[in-house]
Amino acid sequence: MRAFLCTAGSESALVDEIARAGRPGKVAQLAPGVVALDGADSADGAKHDDDPDPVFARQTLPGAIAVEGASVRALAETIFAAIDDPVDGWPGPFLLHALTHAEPPPGLGSRAALIAREVLALLDGRRRRAFRRHRSSDDLAAPFDDRCLLVQLLALTRERFLVSVAAPRPLPTGGFDLARWPGGDAPVATDRAPPSRAYQKLEEAFCWLEAAPRAGEVCVDLGAAPGGWTATALKRGARVVAVDRAPVALSLARHPHLSMTIGNAFTYAPTAPVDWLLCDVVCEPQRSLALVDSWLSGGLCRNLVVTVKFKGRDGYGALDALPPIFARVRPAFARVKQLAHNKNEVTVMVRKAEAPSKMI
Numbered sequence: 001m002r003a004f005l006c007t008a009g010s011e012s013a014l015v016d017e018i019a020r021a022g023r024p025g026k027v028a029q030l031a032p033g034v035v036a037l038d039g040a041d042s043a044d045g046a047k048h049d050d051d052p053d054p055v056f057a058r059q060t061l062p063g064a065i066a067v068e069g070a071s072v073r074a075l076a077e078t079i080f081a082a083i084d085d086p087v088d089g090w091p092g093p094f095l096l097h098a099l100t101h102a103e104p105p106p107g108l109g110s111r112a113a114l115i116a117r118e119v120l121a122l123l124d125g126r127r128r129r130a131f132r133r134h135r136s137s138d139d140l141a142a143p144f145d146d147r148c149l150l151v152q153l154l155a156l157t158r159e160r161f162l163v164s165v166a167a168p169r170p171l172p173t174g175g176f177d178l179a180r181w182p183g184g185d186a187p188v189a190t191d192r193a194p195p196s197r198a199y200q201k202l203e204e205a206f207c208w209l210e211a212a213p214r215a216g217e218v219c220v221d222l223g224a225a226p227g228g229w230t231a232t233a234l235k236r237g238a239r240v241v242a243v244d245r246a247p248v249a250l251s252l253a254r255h256p257h258l259s260m261t262i263g264n265a266f267t268y269a270p271t272a273p274v275d276w277l278l279c280d281v282v283c284e285p286q287r288s289l290a291l292v293d294s295w296l297s298g299g300l301c302r303n304l305v306v307t308v309k310f311k312g313r314d315g316y317g318a319l320d321a322l323p324p325i326f327a328r329v330r331p332a333f334a335r336v337k338q339l340a341h342n343k344n345e346v347t348v349m350v351r352k353a354e355a356p357s358k359m360i
């Protein structure tokens with residue numbers, strides 16, 4: 001089976017999304033934040049190249065198999081037996097992620113970590129050459145691509161785990177089908193300076209994009225107030241044009257690299273292309289999607305991060321407007337994800353390949 005990890009509460013959106021993609025097999029929720037497509041993938045995870053990169057999944061477990069064991073030792077042995085051949089036969093580095101479902105009871109996280117340590121100890125004892133290729137998932141500077149092997153152990157209960165072993169595959173829309181961070185949750189450092197916690201979802205988007213505004217680049221931040229996103233761009237040395245009906249927080253207002261425009265995000269247009277469009281306006285999904293289309297198709301920005309917000313659990317079908325836009329504009333990276341810091345919203349992330357523009 002192929003398992004997908006999502007935010008708790010988004011399982012039905014993910015089930016619908018996978019079902020709408022028309023894949024053969026039965027799709028169902030296995031646990032909070034875990035959805036599985038039965039009948040997909042061989043057990044070694046080899047066949048996951050038709051992965052649909054669902055919006056509501058941040059991580060995929062290709063070729064996942066369910067294993068059971070009553071004790072730590074029994075589970076570790078069963079998991080070792082399941083991963084031994086692919087890990088031992090893999091020429092490059094491997095990573096091991098110990099995970100739980102999205103609403104774990106107390107102790108399940110430490111149980112998963114313990115089993116992972118036991119499995120590594122078995123590898124160390126029995127497959128020393130393979131064990132030496134183990135890389136820590138904390139090493140974010142290490143390359144993560146199709147030369148790596150990702151082993152994922154997901155605790156569904158204390159006795160029942162999903163096990164997946166697969167290499168990340170490049171996606172036509174940029175990036176890889178597997179996320180490098182455990183469970184697909186990119187690490188976001190706590191920062192007390194920004195005037196709102198909204199900065200967290202922007203930082204998370206920068207991780208996915210593997211890019212962020214650089215010193216001297218120009219960002220337009222639509223719906224900027226109170227200024228979490230603006231603060232995030234300013235702290236990197238970017239120049240920011242903040243547009244909102246309300247002013248940003250006083251702590252930012254006098255920043256020398258900030259220009260505040262009080263006005264309507266939907267009628268604002270830059271006088272020349274900018275490096276980044278950032279947009280977190282609260283509005284109907286169609287308005288945010290139209291904004292993505294007009295800024296990308298009009299060549300007004302090189303990169304963008306735009307949130308699309310929903311009321312209730314309906315209306316996600318509006319996102320079908322995005323793939324044709326990406327197909328037309330053909331950016332180097334174009335993905336849409338419900339990030340860990342998104343509530344009932346998703347984030348559109350685009351990075352074009354062209355050289356930076358320094359004008360506005």
Ligand SMILES: C[S@@+](CC[C@H](N)C(=O)[O-])C[C@H]1O[C@@H](n2cnc3c(N)ncnc32)[C@H](O)[C@@H]1O
Pocket residue numbers: 195196198199222223224225226227228229230243244245246263264265266280281282283
């Ligand atoms: C979720 S808040 C943005 C939070 C911001 N990203 C931050 O990091 O602090 C949404 C903002 O969109 C603004 N907004 C809503 N409709 C707008 C419009 N048509 N034009 C400009 N701003 C708008 C609101 O005033 C509000 O400040």
